[in-house]
Amino acid sequence: MHQLPRTGRLHPFTVLVLAAAVVAITTAAGRWWLHTAVLAGCLLLAARAKRAGKLVRLGAVILVPAWGSHLLIHGLIDTGGGHVLAAAGPLRITTEGLVTAGQLGLRTGVLVVAGLLCSMLIDRHDLVAAVDLSSAPPQAGYLLAATLSLLPRLAQRQRAIGQAQALRGIPLAAGPRGWWRSVRLRSVPLVLSSVQDAADRSAYLAARGFPAKGAHTRLREVPDSPAQCWVRRVALGAMVLGPVALLAPTWVGQG
């Protein structure tokens, strides 16, 4: 259920900062082999957490359309490049265009895959607790908790509505047509009941002190260690200084 793989008890911020540093440096370096290595590394980490399949599936859902549009814009109808490989009407395929499309594709790939990997490795409850316990404004944690629980809550409501409808003789979805039918039947009740549910609960949430206005504590302990603290600092430094170091020579060259 909620047993997300605990990556050797990492603090959510450690995962986030590391991912951000890796993405920043690879993007700044702009080397295809580095991008490929990072993508492979992400897959490896996902495989260790038994989430490789999911990463590939979700990644494909986001990346295939993105890559398609890169290819369309830069690869097939490039207007700038000189090495024309083929041309027919508005279509103009150039080496430069294909290279640009490939570079952009790799860049988006790293961003998306690293982001997805983070979302799979970080327990959302740990993340909320980490924000609550950090020096972020007191409302931030609640806002995050409410946002992150939105989808699971909707999924739960829609399961309940599906069961209620099954009790009225509407078969549970089977096949694409059944799926479409159930989406149609459930969507309006889902919206109405979510609004109702929010109204029912909001008064009690406020009564229990949400969102916290001042100093607050958390029962949950977020895994952390002095070593991780250092890793975060180093990664944060690398995230800022890495790209600067990589890009500075090109600026100097230009200037």
Added chain:
Amino acid sequence: MSRGNPLFEVELERFRYSGDGDDTLAGIGLSLEAGSLTVIVGDSGSGKSTLGAVLCGMLPRHDGEELEAVFEIQGQTIRHGTGKSVRIDPVGWARHVGMLPQDARHYLSGVRETVAEELAVGLENAGVPRAQMHARITALAHRLGLGELLDRDPETLSGGQERLVALAALTLDGAPVLILDEPLAGLDAAASARVAALLQQLRAEGTALVLLTRAVDGSVDGADHMLRLRAGRCESVPGEQISIPRNEVSAPDRRHSPGTAALLEFSAAELGYPGSAASAVTGLDLLVHAGECVGLAGPNGSGKSTVLKTAAGLLNLRAGVLRQGTKRGAGVGLLLQNPADQLFERTVHREVAFGLPRSTAVKIPEVLESLGLAGTGETHPYELPAAARRLVALATVLIRRPALLLLDEPTEALDAGGLEVLRAVIGKVLDRGGAVLIASHDEGFLIGVAGRIHRMQPVAQAAR
């Protein structure tokens, strides 16, 4: 603890929902001293839940709602009147007056992973240090027998467990005045006793309790004030004269003799929920014949609802055998424990008509009438009192004339009139040769309607 000097005083002139032609509440005065217990008894629809919401500052919520009242709380006077609406700061108010809603699920925040964290919410937002939170939660969970649930996901609790957790959370949130709407509904005998003891202790510590209830039960012993609510008007009932009937036990109805055809048979069955490794029920043997009414009893979390859901085809069997006299799913009707899980349409009529062929839909007015719901067709189910809402859910089941009727805690929230309707419904199903299986904590009711009672054990115990 100082009695005699009120924590909370209320002079409620009147309250009216927007668009309503009539006042829902009128002429109610309350004075709550520290450590006092005030019981407000009323039938379904008499205005108990509205009164509770007004007392804890959740009503008026919209501009159209009219409240004329004076509250005096901790030396502050708050005046509501026509023309000027006072916006109550919910957090400030809730520090003084806390409320356990009738649907206890609403009290839970739903944004925490475990029961322990859910219990901690109020303490966390008040900035209580972790060690202290931990100690208080463990101690209270132990008192209420919730120890084993602390690591569970709050979304996967049984109905009774949910109420107990909500009550524990409310207690920890620590308001000096607590309003409890049917706190014992759906709790087993042991849990009821623990809650009653907890309420006694809270009183001893100076908490003022207001109990909203439709039937007088164990939780009202030693009440300081008894009030009866009728159509939103309050009358005080002096202590000695009180003779409100306890949930009465009627003589069993033995008109029906079971036939030989089995409509439902579990043997050596193991039941559980997808996504949870542990089984909720093991080694279940249960046989229900046509023409028979069987009760299903057992402590909270022993798996009564799980059995009914499996029989209705909502859950799959993990092991063992399930035989049904009717086609799987067809001919079986289930009334869920929480009507909120069963209702999803905008009006009562649309609700009952959902998924029906036209030929059956013409019978809707007749079914509504037989359940005492005539005239509610165009109402939103959520605007109905809890008892009527449960009966609407029942109507969605009855309109299909199930051969096997499964009822999960059907008596919860029903008043005497509702119980009468329910008995008639059960009688009719048996008359036409169907069978009824009822899961309930209401022993009196079960003894009255069921030919026999199947008792369930919690899984851990059964395994030993």
